[in-house]
Amino acid sequence: MSTHGEWEAVIGLEVHCQLLTKSKIFSGAATAYGAEPNTQADAVTLGFPGVLPVLNGDALRMAIKFGLAIDATITQRSVFNRKHYFYPDLPKGYQITQYELPIVAGGKLDIELPDGSTKTIGITRAHMEEDAGKSLHENFVGVTGIDLNRAGTPLIEIVSEPEIRSAAEAVAYLKKLHQLVVYLGVSDGNMQEGSFRCDANVSVRRRGTEKFGTRTETKNVNSFRYVEKAIEYEIERQIGVIEAGGVIVQETRLFNPDTGETRSMRSKENANDYRYFPDPDLLPVVVTTDDIEKIRATMPELPEAKRNRFMQQYGLPKYDASVLTAEAALADYYETVVSTSAGDPKICANWVIGDLLGLLNKQSLEIGASPVSAAALAGLVARIADKTISGKIAKEVFEAMFAGEGSADDIIKAKGLVQITDESAIAAAIDEIIAKNPGQLAEYRGGKDKLFGFFVGQAMKATQGKANPEALNRLLKEKLAG
Amino acid sequence: MSLTADQIRQVAHLARLELKPEMTDAYARQLSNIMAMVGQLSNADTANVSPMAHPLDMHQRLRLDAVTAPNLREAFQAIAPATENGLYLVPKVIE
Amino acid sequence: MHKLSIKQLSEGLRAKQFSSRELTQFYLERISRYEPSLNSLITTTAERALAQADAADAAIAAGNAGPLTGVPLIQKDIFCTRGVRTSCASKMLDRFISPYDATIVEKLDAAGMPMLGKANMDEFAMGSSNETSWYGAVKNPWDLERVPGGSSGGSVAAVAAGLAPVATATDTGGSIRQPAALTNLTGIKPTYGRVSRYGMIAFASSLDQAGVVARSAEDAAVVLQAMSxxxxxxxxxxxxxxxxxxxxxxxxxxxxxxxxxKEYFADGLAPSSRQRIEQAIEVFKTLGATFTEVSLPNSPLSVPTYYVVAPAEASSNLSRFDGVRYGHRSESARTLEEIYKRSRGEGFGAEVQRRIMIGTYVLSHGYYDAYYLQAQKVRRLIFDDFKRAFESCDLLLGPTATDVAFKLGTNVDDPVAMYLNDIYTIAANLAGIPAMSLSCGFVDGLPVGMQLMGNFFDEARMLNAAHQYQQATDFHRQLPKGFE
Known part of the structure; x- marks a missing residue:
């Protein structure tokens, strides 16, 4: 973690998270990513005259679900407001958002810092609002093209308290938040597609002082790495300005990923007066305690609880449990392997974390796209457990499975990889090797223990690696001892 | 409550209205009269009165999350001032 | 034929005395004869009307006719009609061919009513005289030098002149009732929320309500039934x-x-109008109604409250007209900022601009609490006045307008004087209650209207009282000279 001498950074993050609904927050237009421009912009999205918004019930339920996951208060009577400004990607001249009465208020998120300690970051609020469209500057000379497919997509804007103190903490917070919304199934969290976007409010102050410095807001930083860079840059820039005797201007800045710098975007700044007032086309959103409890009942097991359970139930070390519960889909995969194979949970964990994730990462595949299903991996683990094959042979089988050559049993059969457990057969092979290598035998018996490995290698070779390693070791020791 | 021509220009900017210059003074006079009439509101005793945003004491109804709107881009863009390749066109936005 | 009630027209259609095509043709001919002197329509839709009439005739022949099948109407040009220009009487939407129908258009189409055309109105329904239309002022058939009232001036002028049996209208602060009063019609604004606002171009969303203007309470009832x-x-x-x-x-x-x-009978009400209303009270008494005086103490504040709430909502609702996706785009605009400012500067008339600026001002930073929030609180006080009044009575009765129709051009440069025209009608919109106007006589040959206000969803009781009054009187049957 970088330090800034006598300076301390004060960081608050605003995350815009798209909710995973099929249709828009106030209309029946589709929200799918990547459609032809304006083909998912209906009359409500386009702000045509006379058309009216009606709230998407699933968007509301997802926002509440998120609120429950961060231990927040669910506002039982929340209100939609209009926020006015003119911009071509904002079709009505106002954005429907929540202002004084957001649906979610006062939550918290525990983050883990690189040194292993835990810190609680307060979440001031999360409110529902509609996304804007996109302005496309490329491909045109002198004009901007407007695509309103994204306009009206439901968002929750999650506002943290200014309790983050470094770029690394900011990234830890964002990763945790990202994991949470994906776990909850309220967002796909796809950062490239803009489903999870971050604005960073950054200021600096001398350590030990209480008063906040003037903050800047860096907009729409769309990867964890960029957030880190942008914040780091902004902290250094602000310290530089102040130490040179300058003052920080409260402004909006834009991060340039190519240079790693932020720059002022003054053009959008000239004295906005948003003229918020309650949207008269929408009525207060009333949520009963019963509604909230119904939503609570649908809450999935959250990452921390799952990790702790994995440690207890499966006797896994914290590292394994953390890796396996990083994504709900991976955790589900692991649990299917354990329950289907009836194998040792730690061995199952080794297979999933080591072999499976290794190959998936190499090919940049998500767990959902794994060529080896959980049931198939369980089939392999079961063959190790019942001693049909050795762990070593299993690696070969797994690679074949990953390449799509069939199930573990098919491959074992096709390649004749069944382990030799018949001790008389192993003993015969050993006798033959000893007879062939009288010199080595004499040296071994003379005290050169290292030659044991040589005999194991020879025996494995003779049995094409199929000898049960445990039986082989035992018999070899007996026979070498004479 | 009286509004100056400058305030009129400010409000017109916020509302994105280009006023005919010769109208500014007339608007200032008329809006001042209107605001003077509206000023009677301050005489009302509204302590402990909750604001009323809506005549009906109802709450928001929820829609099912279903895609019901067909793609009508052609019909919508048939009446648009300027489009190309399905996009609405405006003069270059400088950021 | 234009003197017949909707019920009589419907009976005539079913009895095959005339077809819907003949009836529609008849009204289209009256439109071409009288429209030049009235300017009550922005668009005439003869082809659409005749096609609908033919469908209605087929339905009648097949025995599938409802009470409105084949009876023509005029739609206020604030309702979106698919494939037909929907202008809201604004240059901004002069070329706006709506891609969809308003819910009430769907409903009245489904009821089998051929649409003769789209009625002129004040621009974006902002006005009390129908002089703010981009398509020019509408004349009052009772005196062509006088205003028909507004904003539904085209709807009332057309029905009063017998160009259609009935027309739709909208009422944000009196825009159905005041013009009905000034043209001898029966106009009803139902309870807020009773008729869908979908596809009705918004002026002030928490006040706007669609309704109907007709020649009798009976006609109004049957059409309102189909719209609600x-x-x-x-x-x-x-x-x-x-x-x-x-x-x-x-x-x-x-x-x-x-x-x-009692506040509705104070100074400000023309004595001659007051006299006609007092005569109407006597008629109601003979029908067995009882009268008590009630007080709506906050009613003097209804105009100032309205002129904060309505412009605030309007300034927001009209932000969408920005020249980007539809509507007027200034030809001289080169930059984005110019597209916004010039398109809106050119596309909106003076009254719309005034209201947008008032609304922007009262919502802006530093003024919100003093104006908008305070107006919302006073709105509550006005609402409570009505709640109290309806504890002791079924309906309220008072004037609709301060006087008979005024001459064209009277108040065009004095917005405040114009706004005070709505002093008796605005409170019902602020409270959300149903209200209607019906004729109670004439002063110097000009109609005088009286207003009935009801409790929430008490339209039936109001229409019942109006109908009983109209059974006992014949003011509503009078037609303006020259349009008989």
Missing amino acids: GFDPRDSTSVDRPVDDYVAALDRPIKGLRIGLP
Whole structure:
């Protein structure tokens, strides 16, 4: 973690998270990513005259679900407001958002810092609002093209308290938040597609002082790495300005990923007066305690609880449990392997974390796209457990499975990889090797223990690696001892 | 409550209205009269009165999350001032 | 034929005395004869009307006719009509061919009513004289030098002149009732939420309500019946069954308790109008109604409250007209900022601009609490006044307008004087209650209207009282000279 001498950074993050609904927050237009421009912009999205918004019930339920996951208060009577400004990607001249009465208020998120300690970051609020469209500057000379497919997509804007103190903490917070919304199934969290976007409010102050410095807001930083860079840059820039005797201007800045710098975007700044007032086309959103409890009942097991359970139930070390519960889909995969194979949970964990994730990462595949299903991996683990094959042979089988050559049993059969457990057969092979290598035998018996490995290698070779390693070791020791 | 021509220009900017210059003074006079009439509101005793945003004491109804709107881009863009390749066109936005 | 009631027209159609095509043709001919002197329509839709008439005739022949099948109407040009220009009387939307129908257009089409055309109105329904239309002022058929009232001036002028049996209208602060009063018609604004606002171009969303102007309460009842009902596309639409307005008309009104708000009979009401209303009260008494004086103490604040709430909502609602996706785009605009400012500067008339600026001002930083929030609180006080009044009476009765129709051009440069025209009608919009206007006589040959206000969803009772009054009087049957 970088330090800034006598300076301390004060960081608050605003995350815009798209909710995973099929249709828009106030209309029946589709929200799918990547459609032809304006083909998912209906009359409500386009702000045509006379058309009216009606709230998407699933968007509301997802926002509440998120609120429950961060231990927040669910506002039982929340209100939609209009926020006015003119911009071509904002079709009505106002954005429907929540202002004084957001649906979610006062939550918290525990983050883990690189040194292993835990810190609680307060979440001031999360409110529902509609996304804007996109302005496309490329491909045109002198004009901007407007695509309103994204306009009206439901968002929750999650506002943290200014309790983050470094770029690394900011990234830890964002990763945790990202994991949470994906776990909850309220967002796909796809950062490239803009489903999870971050604005960073950054200021600096001398350590030990209480008063906040003037903050800047860096907009729409769309990867964890960029957030880190942008914040780091902004902290250094602000310290530089102040130490040179300058003052920080409260402004909006834009991060340039190519240079790693932020720059002022003054053009959008000239004295906005948003003229918020309650949207008269929408009525207060009333949520009963019963509604909230119904939503609570649908809450999935959250990452921390799952990790702790994995440690207890499966006797896994914290590292394994953390890796396996990083994504709900991976955790589900692991649990299917354990329950289907009836194998040792730690061995199952080794297979999933080591072999499976290794190959998936190499090919940049998500767990959902794994060529080896959980049931198939369980089939392999079961063959190790019942001693049909050795762990070593299993690696070969797994690679074949990953390449799509069939199930573990098919491959074992096709390649004749069944382990030799018949001790008389192993003993015969050993006798033959000893007879062939009288010199080595004499040296071994003379005290050169290292030659044991040589005999194991020879025996494995003779049995094409199929000898049960445990039986082989035992018999070899007996026979070498004479 | 009286509004100056400058305030009129400010409000017109916020509302994105280009006023005919010769109208500014007339608007200032008329809006001042209107605001003077509206000023009677301050005489009302509204302590402990909750604001009323809506005549009906109802709450928001929820829609099912279903895609019901067909793609009508052609019909919508048939009446648009300027489009190309399905996009609405405006003069270059400088950021 | 234009003197017949909707019920009589419907009977004539079913009895094959005339076809819907003949009836529609008849009204289209009256339109071409009288329209040049009235300017009550922005668009005439003869082809659409005749096609609908033919469909209606087929339905009648097949025995599938409802009470409105084949009876033509005029739609106020604030309702979106698919494939037809929907201008809201604004240059901004002069070339706006709506890609969709308003819910009430769907409903009245489904009821089999051929649409003759789209009625002129004040621009974006902002006005009380129909002089703010980009398509020019509408004349009052009772005196062509006078205004028909507004904003539904085209709707009332057309129906009063017999260019259609009935027309739709909208009422944000009196835009159905005041013009109905000035043209001898019966106009009803139902309870807020009773008729869908979907596809009705918004002026002030928490006040706007669609209704109907007709030549009698009976005609109004049957059309309102067809327009009303829950619409899932409008969050403010009320999901409750619609009463049978027509069935309620014939009930005796003996024992009906009518309140007279004393503030509505104070200075400001023309003595001649007051006299006609007092005569109407006597008629109601002979029908068995009882009268008590009530007080609506905050009613003097209704105009200032309205002129904060309505412009605030309007300034927001009209932000969408920015020249980007539809509507007027200034030809001289080169930059984005110019597209916004010039398109809106050129596309909106002076009254719309004034209201946008007032609304922007009262919502802006530093003024919100003093104006907008305070207005919302006073709105509550006005609402409470009505709640109290309806504890002791069934209906309220008072004037609709301060006087008969005024001459064209009277108030065009004095917005405040113009706004005070709505002093008796605005409170019902702020409270959300139903209200209607019907004729109670004439002063110097010009109609005088009286207003009935009801409790929430009490349209049936109001229409019943109006119908009983119209059974006992014949003011509503009078037609303006030159349009008989």
